[in-house]
Amino acid sequence: MKPVSAKPTRAFNLGAYLQVADNSGGKIAKLVSVKKGKTTKRRQGYAKVADWVKVSIRKGIPDMKGKIFDAVIIRQKKAWRRKTGERIAFEDNAVAILKDDKGNPKGTQIKGPIAREVLERWSSVGKIAKIVV
Secondary structure, three states, X not given: OOOOOOOOOOOEEOOOEEEEOEOOOEEEXXXXXXXXXXXXXXXXXXXXXXXXXXXXXXXXXXXXOOOEEEEXXXXXXXXXXXXXXXXXXXXXXXXXXXXXXXXXXXXXXXXXXXXXXXXXXXXXHHHOEEEEO
C-alpha cells in the first residue's frame, strides 16, 4: 500500500459498525479485521481512514447479508491532522466495498464526500466519488 500524506489517528477497533457509502447493496457493515495493519505483537488491531479492512455486512440486500468483503474506510468521525496543520473530521464513519484485491470498487458511485488520503492510496475508489475533501 502507498503511504498517505497525513498521519490519521486510530479510529476503529475490531467490531465497530460502519455505514456502507456506495451502491453495492450493503447498508451497515461490521469491522472484522485490518489487512496489512501495523501494530505491536499481541495487541488488537485498529483501523483508520484509507485502510484496507475486512467487513461483514449486517444490513443490506439478502444475498450480501452475513458475507465478508474487503473494504476501504473512506470517512471517520475522529479528527486527524494533516501536514498543512488543518484538522479533518466527518459526520459519520463509512466504508466502500471492494470487489477484488487490486482495489476496484464493487459499486459505481459513492454517496457523500471522501477523504483526500483515500484518493492518494486508492485511486480507483477516488474516481467514483463526487466530492473529495
